[in-house]
Amino acid sequence: MKRIVIVEDDRDIAGELKELLDNSGYAAVILKNFKAACEEIVGAQPDLVLLDINIPYVNGEMLLQQLRSKSDVPVLMVTSRESEADEILSMSYGADGYITKPYNPTLLLLRINALFKRLGTRTETAGITYRGMEVLAHKGVLRYNGTEEMTLSKNEMTIFMYLLSNKERIVSRDELMTELWNNEEYLNDNALTVNISRLRARFKEIGLEDVIETRKGQGYILG
Amino acid sequence: MNFGKYCKDKLYTAGIFLSVFILSMLLMYAFKAPGQLRIAEAFILFTGYLTAFFLDFFRKRGFYDELTRNMEALEEKYLILETMHAPGFYEGQIFWELLGEADRSMVENVKKHRLGMESFKEYVEMWIHEIKLPVASLTLLLHNYTESLHGREKSIQSAEGETDTATFVERINAGLRRINFYIEQILYYVRSENAEKDYIINDVKLSKIIGQVALKNKDDLLGNDISFEVTDADKIVLTDSKWMEFMLNQIISNSIKYRDSGKPESYIRLSAAENKTVTVLTIEDNGIGIDAADLPRVFEKSFTGENGREYSKATGMGLYIVKKLCDKMGHGICIQSVRGAYTKVELTFYKNDFYKELV
Numbered sequence: 335m336k337r338i339v340i341v342e343d344d345r346d347i348a349g350e351l352k353e354l355l356d357n358s359g360y361a362a363v364i365l366k367n368f369k370a371a372c373e374e375i376v377g378a379q380p381d382l383v384l385l386d387i388n389i390p391y392v393n394g395e396m397l398l399q400q401l402r403s404k405s406d407v408p409v410l411m412v413t414s415r416e417s418e419a420d421e422i423l424s425m426s427y428g429a430d431g432y433i434t435k436p437y438n439p440t441l442l443l444l445r446i447n448a449l450f451k452r453l454g455t456r457t458e459t460a461g462i463t464y465r466g467m468e469v470l471a472h473k474g475v476l477r478y479n480g481t482e483e484m485t486l487s488k489n490e491m492t493i494f495m496y497l498l499s500n501k502e503r504i505v506s507r508d509e510l511m512t513e514l515w516n517n518e519e520y521l522n523d524n525a526l527t528v529n530i531s532r533l534r535a536r537f538k539e540i541g542l543e544d545v546i547e548t549r550k551g552q553g554y555i556l557g
Numbered sequence: 558m559n560f561g562k563y564c565k566d567k568l569y570t571a572g573i574f575l576s577v578f579i580l581s582m583l584l585m586y587a588f589k590a591p592g593q594l595r596i597a598e599a600f601i602l603f604t605g606y607l608t609a610f611f612l613d614f615f616r617k618r619g620f621y622d623e624l625t626r627n628m629e630a631l632e633e634k635y636l637i638l639e640t641m642h643a644p645g646f647y648e649g650q651i652f653w654e655l656l657g658e659a660d661r662s663m664v665e666n667v668k669k670h671r672l673g674m675e676s677f678k679e680y681v682e683m684w685i686h687e688i689k690l691p692v693a694s695l696t697l698l699l700h701n702y703t704e705s706l707h708g709r710e711k712s713i714q715s716a717e718g719e720t721d722t723a724t725f726v727e728r729i730n731a732g733l734r735r736i737n738f739y740i741e742q743i744l745y746y747v748r749s750e751n752a753e754k755d756y757i758i759n760d761v762k763l764s765k766i767i768g769q770v771a772l773k774n775k776d777d778l779l780g781n782d783i784s785f786e787v788t789d790a791d792k793i794v795l796t797d798s799k800w801m802e803f804m805l806n807q808i809i810s811n812s813i814k815y816r817d818s819g820k821p822e823s824y825i826r827l828s829a830a831e832n833k834t835v836t837v838l839t840i841e842d843n844g845i846g847i848d849a850a851d852l853p854r855v856f857e858k859s860f861t862g863e864n865g866r867e868y869s870k871a872t873g874m875g876l877y878i879v880k881k882l883c884d885k886m887g888h889g890i891c892i893q894s895v896r897g898a899y900t901k902v903e904l905t906f907y908k909n910d911f912y913k914e915l916v
Contacts, residue, residue: 344690350697357704388686414689416744418757418799436693436737439700441772515775518768520785 336381336450341365341397342412343389351384358443359503368392372400380407382446385429387413387420395427402428408453410445412437440512447499464498464556465542471495484540489525490533492517497546497556506553530554558618567610574606620644635663678747685744692740696733699726730776738810742874745803749881756797756886763829763838764790766798770805777813783823792829794836794906800882805840807875808902812842815864815900834908835889841901847894855892856880 338360342348348364355362367374368390375383383401387394398409411424414435421432431449433442462469468477474491476484486494496513497505507526514521521529530546537545544557564571581602585595620641627640638660643653703726748755767790771778778785794801809825816823825842847855851862858877865871876892883890889905 344694346694347690347697350694350701353701354697354704357701414686414693416741416799417755418759418797419755421799422757435689436696436733438772439697511775511779512772515772516768518764518771518787520771520778520787522782522784523779 335359335361337361337363337378338382338384338446339363339365339375339378339380340384341371341375341389341394342384342386343368344386354439354443355446360446371397372404375401375407376405382449383407383409385409385411387411387415387424395423398424398427398429408449410449438512440509441516443509444513444516451499462498465545469495469498478540482540484536486533486536487529488517489514489519489521489529490536492519493526493529493533497554501556504549504553504555509553558614558621560614563614563618570606570610574602578602616646617649620646620649635660678751681743681747685740685747688740692733692736696730699729699733702726727776727780731780734773734777738806741803741806742872742878745800745882746874746878749878749885754885756800758795758797758886760793761796761798761801763792763794763836766802766805767827769802770809773806774809774813778825781813781816781823783813783816783825786824786826788826788828790827790829790838792831792836794838795909796886796888796906800886804879804882804904807879808840811875812840812844812900815842815844815846817843817845817897836906836908838904838906839901840904841899843899846896846898846900847892848896852892852894856890 338355340348340351340355340362342351342364352362352364363378363380365371365374371389371392385394385398389397392400394411394413398411401407401409406428408430409428410431410433411429412433412435413420413424416434424432430453431445433445462471464476466478470477471491474486474488476486478484492514493510496510500509507523511521511526514526534546537543546554547557548554578599581598582595585598590598623641624637628634628637631637631640638653638657644650703722706722764787767787771785771787777783812825820843823843825840827838827840829836829838831837845864848863851860851864854860854862855876856879857873859873860877861871861873865873880890883904887907889903889907891903891905892900893903894900
């Protein structure tokens with residue numbers, strides 16, 4: 335399980351953030367001691383740090399600089415300031431991402447997910463498989479029986495990949511929609527339904543049933 | 558200084574002079590002074606009076622004419638004292654000193670207001686960051702609450718209860734989105750009024766900004782069944798991405814707000830085109846459109862027009878701020894519309910050489 339340290343001085347937000355992350359399959363820890371923030375973060379050995387810019391004692395950018403001198407743990411900056419200068423500054427101090435408060439929680443999860451995926455690609459490029467099929471996401475191709483290939487449309491692939499990378503839990507329609515829109519595919523409700531049934535039909539063609547199960551009122555899960 | 562008016566103003570001195578002249582003539586006559594003496598006396602008196610009269614006139618004219626000329630030429634009239642030397646005559650000096658005092662008190666006053674304004678702006682900016690915290694916390698709370706409801710889904714079996722909760726949550730979310738929209742609006746209003754240059758012009762991909770704005774408005778677009786179509790947006794423009802995101806968000810929000818529910822299909826279409834000098838981003842919707850009479854005034858502050866009155870939520874600030882930010886960054890904006898048919902906004906981004914020329 336990935337460990338995430340939350341550096342946020344607003345207790346309400348920190349608490350809700352922890353719940354959000356815990357529910358999404360991460361182990362979240364809230365930083366308590368801002369005076370020795372850097373040591374505590376390094377000590378917790380996290381996989382990711384969610385770092386707010388407005389924190390007591392040192393500001394987020396200073397803390398990021400300190401942190402960078404000791405560790406190259408991924409850092410996602412969170413801020414309620416909204417300016418290009420802040421963003422550029424944070425990135426130059428070595429942040430891996432930047433999100434503005436108040437953020438859409440689904441979007442925050444997507445960002446974290448994407449960040450892990452980006453950082454993880456070096457180790458696991460070759461081996462994404464599903465039911466014995468090799469998934470070549472960048473080509474939009476599923477390879478089965480060794481040589482045969484099935485081509486998916488970009489939208490179908492996005493949906494499939496998202497379900498696949500969250501295969502242990504139910505994925506809501508809203509999440510799928512956010513993921514698609516995040517990939518600049520502005521589908522409406524009907525189009526999403528159409529894409530999912532088409533995806534099911536494609537799998538049926540090659541003899542795979544119950545690939546995408548519907549959980550009423552909640553969403554979908556990969557079978 | 559007008560000579561005629563000056564004479565009129567000095568008419569009383571001429572009156573006094575004439576009385577004195579007549580009196581002295583009568584006196585000479587009474588004492589039977591010789592004719593030559595009388596003529597000489599008259600000559601001396603006239604010369605004396607006229608010399609004093611014209612000397613005074615020219616002395617004052619020099620000062621006042623310069624004052625008038627400088628005043629007309631000056632953009633900032635309150636700087637008039639800086640352009641002049643103190644006058645040589647007494648009345649002028651009194652005037653000069655008092656004007657200086659008035660000037661100083663005005664500068665003091667302006668400074669007080671500027672400081673007040675600055676601290677007000679500072680407070681508003683700080684307040685905006687503060688208010689975002691509870692909004693962020695509420696958003697997270699609501700999200701977690703909905704998730705936990707799904708977790709307990711088995712206990713809430715009735716399908717109706719489920720939809721009730723869903724609409725309830727969506728309504729709160731819509732409220733939160735509106736709060737965010739207005740928070741953003743005031744933030745950029747404060748920034749647009751600020752004289753400082755606090756934006757950074759960079760290479761920005763239009764499709765990326767469109768994506769951000771689309772995500773922000775996703776639920777409103779889907780909820781109102783508005784199709785969002787983007788074509789040819791993978792162009793790079795010179796702008797500040799945050800400012801641009803705000804501007805586009807205002808425009809898209811207007812398109813959503815003023816949609817035409819009577820039409821079978823609502824759409825918002827974005828497309829970009831470029832030539833050698835400019836890139837133009839077009840945002841077109843098939844909403845209710847804008848009255849031809851209102852169209853020239855949409856960028857005016859607090860102008861709401863016919864649509865604003867019908868949809869009482871309008872503040873008339875959105876497009877005003879957008880236009881201001883456009884002017885600051887050197888982008889062009891124009892709006893075309895036909896009532897009941899469409900509204901089309903065109904944003905023009907100039908390419909690099911334009912900025913080079915500015916420098």
